[in-house]
Amino acid sequence: MLSPLCFPVRLEEDNIFVLDETRLPFEERYIKVNTLKGALRVLGEMKTRAFGQVLLFFYTCVLHKDIDEVASTFKETRPTFDFDRLAETLKKYAREKEDLREVVNRIVKEFEKNRIKRAKKLAGLLPAQANVLTICNLNGELIYIYQALKEMGKSACFFVCETRPYLQGTRLTLWELNRANIPVRILCDNQAAILMKEGAVNCVIVGSDRSNKRGDIINKIGTYSLAILAKYFHIPFYALIQFPKDIEIEEINIEQRQEREVFMWIEKRDSWPRAIYPAFDITPKGFISDWIDISGKFEE
Amino acid sequence: MLSPLCFPVRLEEDNIFVLDETRLPFEERYIKVNTLKGALRVLGEMKTRAFGQVLLFFYTCVLHKDIDEVASTFKETRPTFDFDRLAETLKKYAREKEDLREVVNRIVKEFEKNRIKRAKKLAGLLPAQANVLTICNLNGELIYIYQALKEMGKSACFFVCETRPYLQGTRLTLWELNRANIPVRILCDNQAAILMKEGAVNCVIVGSDRSNKRGDIINKIGTYSLAILAKYFHIPFYALIQFPKDIEIEEINIEQRQEREVFMWIEKRDSWPRAIYPAFDITPKGFISDWIDISGKFEE
Incomplete structure (x- = not known):
């Protein structure tokens, strides 16, 4: 059984339906969006993120047409993700074919195929009993990995940092x-060290919002x-990457989100001021055992 | 201005008043306790912890008289803390003097003096602008440290892991x-690395529930x-300790608390199963730059 998070954003006729991830797991609700402004609002409020923002970008381009405007406003709203790269890809494909909707559907299908391929590649590297430490959410890709492991006669348990x-x-x-x-x-999140020390986990799998060709990830x-x-506990650390770019990763704008969000999900949260909240961090290549890439398809 | 957490538990006549730390910061409420059973209940529910449990132990001994029974039942309830040591201390002092209440009051006063002394000692080791990373709660001792820094013409900012x-x-x-x-x-808790990397903090101060003479702490x-x-970022790491004991720290029972508590303070938390929750971890001596001791007084 796959996860609704595998495709958290769908295009139906002239409406985009965005799975409201901030309501999960309590409610599976979709927000209808059909303008650039509406798309930017759900993006800024983190109603969707990760693969969802890729889908939202593509579908917004289908409706709004002006790819550059979508890219620049999306980038303003969530500066860490590489929307320029998505725009380039889309424009390249669109040059060959006129109908943007068709182009986007093809890209999304390829994405899906490549995510499954990436999951299989990673599953091949994991031990027979993979006790995986992970963080945040990989939009259903852990399920692909689990299925790939099963097919190889391996099994897995996932230890998930609450994030x-x-x-x-x-x-x-x-x-x-x-x-x-x-x-x-x-x-x-503060319990990872003890799990590693006790041998409860034997690998770490993380996603990445950005990466460069050197191998640094954000x-x-x-x-x-x-x-x-x-690294300290000699546990292999695998990063799922896409579109590694020839850039200095320090140049990328790390999004600083509002401090009130640090108190989100906590009772009576509005009464607590004073927090810091960098939304991402950089992991230099030296810490990464292997990079599982999805990017091949768009390169040639 | 000191913190109510400096003395979160008070003895008045034949009643113990326990500051309910689980209600903070929303409500400053004291729970009245006057039996061993009542004391064990507030202890088990973590209404008080750290220095509060020291005070609760002493005051429960005053009311209940049977020091050994108090120690063994307290230990059962919260196995990681060294209640045996408090019992030894109390019995040693009580041998010289008959009135347990008077003995306890004297011990508590000494404790307070020594906590201030410990804070001054640590303040002497800190830089002129101390940007301190800390975790959990030190029962007002950060305020003592801040005051000591001020007296030395130093200043400080505290970065606190939400814990x-x-x-x-x-x-x-x-x-x-x-x-x-x-x-x-x-x-x-997951943001500490980036703060260290960016130089936003220049020292770490932690408390300890237990420590041994080798220098390991829990x-x-x-x-x-x-x-x-x-250690990775070469930032000095200071541990406030008390009563270091000649033991193998691995022998100490690390409390495993109920998984439902992992979802505490989070909305609709009852719907979430499946967590792990070791309540403490062990930091080997190699990671600790200096140990700031409070124990001298009870040794001789």
Whole structure:
């Protein structure tokens, strides 16, 4: 059973339906969007993220037509993700074929195929009993990985950092793995070291919002810390990447989100001021054992 | 201005008043306790912890008289803390003097003096602008440290890990420093690495529930992770200790608390199963730059 998070954003006629990830796991609700402004609002409020923002970008381009305007406003709203790259890809494909909707559907299908391919590649590297530590949410890709492991006669248990402050680990990953009957445990982000020390996990798998050709990645805040700990405990650390770019990763604008969000999901949260909240961190290549790439298809 | 957390438990006549730390920062409420059973209940529910449990132990002994029974039942309820040591101390002093209440009052006063002394000692080691990363709650001792720094012409800002799952950092430390007008920022536990990397913090201060003479400490889950990160970034890591004992620290029973507590303080938390929750971790001596001791007084 796949996860609704595999395709959290859908295009139907002239409406985009965005799975409201901030309501999960309590409610599976879709927000209807059909303007650039509406798309920017759900993006800014993190109603969708990760693969969802890729889909939202493409579908917004189908409706709004002006790819450059979509890219620049999306980038303003969530500066860390590489929307320019998506725009380039889309424009390249669109040059060959006129109908943007058709182009986007083809790209999305390829994406899906490549995510499954990436999952199989990674599954091949994992031990027979993979006790996987992970963070945030990989939009159903853990389920692909689990299925690939099963096909290879391997098994897996996932240990998921709750991923404060938005709790994507608890709200999304726990939810999607649970409903697919895949063994999963939640831990607080500060408990990773003890799990590693006790040998409870034997690999780490993380996604990435950005990466460069050197191998540095940018991903959800907390990833860097896991990487340092994994290196200390000699645990392999795998990064799922896409579109690695020839850039200095330090040049990328790391999004600083509002401090009130640190108190989200906590009772009576409005009464607490004073927090810091860098939404992502950088993990240098030296910490990464292997990079599982999805990018091949768009390169040639 | 000191913190109510400096003395979270008080003895008045034949009643113990326990500051309910689980209600903070929303409500400053005291629970009246006057039996061993009542004391064990507030202890088990973590209504008080750290220095509060020291005070609760002593005052329960005053009311209940049977020191050994208090120690063994307290230990059963919260196995990681060294209640045996408190019992030994109390019995040693009580041998010289008959009135247990008077003995306890004297011990508590000494404790207070020694905590201030310990804070001064540590303040002497800190830089002129101390940007302190800390975790959990030190029962007002950060305020002593801040005052000591000020007296030395130094200043400080505290960066406090929110300390999931109980959020003692947010609920207690942020609250007590804020009301004392001391500069403070909250971070999610997974954000420590980026702060260290960016040079935003230049020292780490943690408490300890237990320690041995080798220098290993046991403290709130998350401490070990901070220690590994601090070592990686060459940031001094100071541990406040008391009663270091000649033991193998691995022999100490690390409390495993109920998984439902991982979802505490989170909306609709009852719907989320499957977590792990070791309540403490061990930080080996190699990670600790210096140990600031309070134990001298009871040794001779």
